[in-house]
Amino acid sequence: MNLFKKLTLFILCTSAFSLSAEITVSKIFSSDMMLQRDKAVTVWGTADSGEKISVKIAxxxxxxxxxxxxxxxKLEPLKVSxxxxxxxxxxxxxxxxNILVGDIWLCGGQSNMDYDIRSYVNWGRKPHKEYTSIVNNFASYDQIRLAKMNKISTxxxxxxxxxxxxxxxxxxxxxxxxNKELILGSSAVGFVFAKKLQADLKIPIGLIDANKGGSFIKFWEPPHALKARGESRPARNMFNSMLGSYAHGFPIKGFIWYQGESDAINLQKAQEYEKTFKTMIEGWRHEFKDPEMPFLFVQLASFERNPYMHGITYPVLRDAQTAALELDNTGMAVAIDLGMIHDIHPPQKIEVSERLFLAAKKVAYNKDIEFSGPLYKSHEIKGNKFNVSFAHSAKxxxxxxxxxxxxxxSADKVQGFELAGQNQVFHPAEAKIKGDKVEVTCAQVKKPIALRYAYKGFPYANLYNSVDLPCSPFRTDSFEIKFNPNDAKVYARNLFLSPKLRKIKMTLAQKRQLVIIHDKHLNPEMEKxxxxxWKTRINAMKKYGSSSQEMIKAIANYDNFLNPLIKAIDSEVVNQGIFKDQI
Structure with a gap:
């Protein structure tokens, strides 16, 4: 046999050998993993057809x-071990x-679930010390296992x-x-929840970190939910990759969820949220083949950067979230007292984790505890008095x-209630606590027909139960919610004004007048x-530095252009008397 034939035969033989595929197993399985106790785990992978596969464990x-x-x-269900x-x-x-068997929880949602512990260690305010202590104790968390999902859509x-x-x-x-980096890189809400569960139950806890900042709820809809809604085409979304890639065979204990801010971007999305959220919960349970799987979620925290948008859409979306409690095995952590008026990412996440933990103890582990703040139950109107009854009042x-x-x-005064009569105009009301009921009256409303509590983006409200859990916002009416996008746009406009005008607390009508004057002077041509x-100024700083002559000249050119316009705006505002005694 000549050399060419020998080489050809060798290549053919080695090629045939290489076509014999090695067995693989899904990436959800690895060393240091967590398996869900008391449920049959499916193990799956790929190999050559006809090959025999065996799996041994415990x-x-x-x-x-x-x-x-x-x-x-399928493996037979395993006990904690x-x-x-x-x-x-x-x-x-x-x-x-190093495989443990215990309970696995999945934390999902958008940025308030996605923000990691590092974000709050670096915060420099209240939560800094608490989270730093949690991180420094990393060596004690050997019974907690972490799985962090990449944020991709498929x-x-x-x-x-x-x-x-x-x-x-x-x-x-x-x-x-x-190591510490694992704790620092984990969801702040999710990890503290897992840590508290592990310390309480004394069993191994696994945490699957699957979330994406800025995501709408539609990005998390599973195929089952889309079919239920009549969608015939599969969607490319986060669920398919971050959950759906293992949901069919890898059981878990339950879900914790913090999302909704993106869907409060307008009234229509907020109103659609109730149906979508319920369908999503049922769809997740279907995909994980457990129709009773606990689903715990965070109601949107207080936030009202724009009262003409968040002040309207946030209460509506919170209603939609509360409605999900109609589904079995759900629990809600109310965060109405944990927000910041101008920051959509409040740092009080440890309290959020603790409230989710309480919900888990009741909903998932059937502990005899009070896990929820007061929830509206019913009401009765007697003359000018509006009497409200609550569930979950504790003692x-x-x-x-x-x-x-x-x-x-103050603890001496209940705040946050409003009453309305036939004209549907709400007024702040006086409230008196009587056991698990509240009696509400208002001098401006002689014949009340509707009541609202904490029904704003950022409400000033302080009704709690005896175990210090806050009352969920609610309304008793079905009045049409009105949203004017132009009002929201006007309020949000950033204007170039003098310091004295910027300090004024102006009404929307005043802001609208001011916008007209502002845009007359800073018209589209001048804005260009x-x-x-401004771009020249930025480029000078990047290229030459903040103290360079080029930068000093660019700043002077910008100020020389803008300052006369601001002065002209000021002059016209004064001449028109928009603010009168306010300046």
Whole structure:
């Protein structure tokens, strides 16, 4: 046989050998992983058709044969235990070690769930010390396992489990006790929730971190929810990759969810949220093959950067979230007292985690505790008195002394209630606590027909139960909610004004007049010139530095252009008397 034939035969033989595929297993399985107790876990992967596969773990051995290049088999449910080894054998061997069996929780949502502990360690205010202490105790968290998902969007069955793979998270399950960076990089809400559960239950806890800042709820709809809504085409979204890639065979204990800010961007989305949210919850349960799986969620915290948008859409979306409690095995953590008026990402996340933990103890673990703040139950109107009854009052209702946005609310006075008559105009009302009821009256409303509590983006309200959990916002009416996008746009306009005008607390009508004057002087042509001068200023700083002559000249050119316009705006505002005695 000549050399050419020998080489050809060698290549053919080695090629045939290489076509024999090694067995693989889904990426959801790894060393240091957590398996859900008391549920049958499916193990799955790929290999050559016809190949025999065996899986051994905790004294169990299961076998199957590969069909169409894929294999799967079910383990018998395991009790709390570990560490274990898992051995997968076929044409090759795959071995995982240090496996624990306990409860797995998935934390999902948008930025308020996504913000990691590092964000609050660096905050420099109240939560800094608490989170720093949590991080410094990392070595004690050996019974907590972390799985962090990459934030990608796919079609169904398009991608295997998208673990984050970087210097900290190695593309697999990780032991929380390995290093501080794992704690710093984990969801602040999710990790503290897991930490409290583990300390209370004394069992291993796994946390799947699957969330995306800025995401709308539609990005999390599973195929089942889309079918229920009549959608025939599969959607490319976050659920398919970050949950759907393993939901069919990898059981978990439950979900915690913090999302909705993006859907409060306008009234229509806020009003659609109730149906979408309920369908999503049922869809997640369907995909994980557990129709009773606990689903715990955070009601939107107080926030009202724009009262003509957030002041209207936030209360509506909170109503939609509260309506999800109609589904079995759901729990809501009210955060109405934990927000910041101008910051959509409030730092009081430890309290959020604690309230989710209380909900988990009741909903998921059937502990005999009070886990919720007061919820509206019913009402009765007698003359000018509006009597409201509440569920979850514990041992009674109370007004709590609390500071909100620099305003101190007293424990001697219940605040946050409003009453309306036939004209549908709401007025602040007086409230008296009587056991698990509140009697509400208002001098301006002789014949009340409707009541609202904390029904604003950022309400000043202080009704709590005896275990210090806040009352959820609510309304008894079904009046049409009106939203004027032009009002929201006017309020949000950033104007170039003198310091004395910027200090004025103006009405929307005054702001509208001011916008007209402002835009007359800074018309589209002048605005283009301003933007060009501003861009020149930015480029000078980047290229030459903040103290360079080029930068000093660019600043002077910008100020020389803008200052006369501001002066002209000031003069016309004074001449028109828009603010009269306010200046």
């Amino acid at each position: 004294g169990q051995k299961h076998e199957t044969q590969v069909s169409s290049g894929k294999w799967s088999l 570990g560490p274990h080894k898992m051995l997968i054998e076929g044409s090759n061997k795959i071995e995982f070690d 079609l169904p069955n398009q991608y295997d489990v998208p673990f984050v793979e970087d210097k900290t998270f190695k593309g697999k399950w990780m032991k929380a006790s390995d 009674g209702l109370k007004a709590k002394s609390i500071e909100l946005n620099g305003t101190q609310l 010139k301003r933007q060009l001068l």
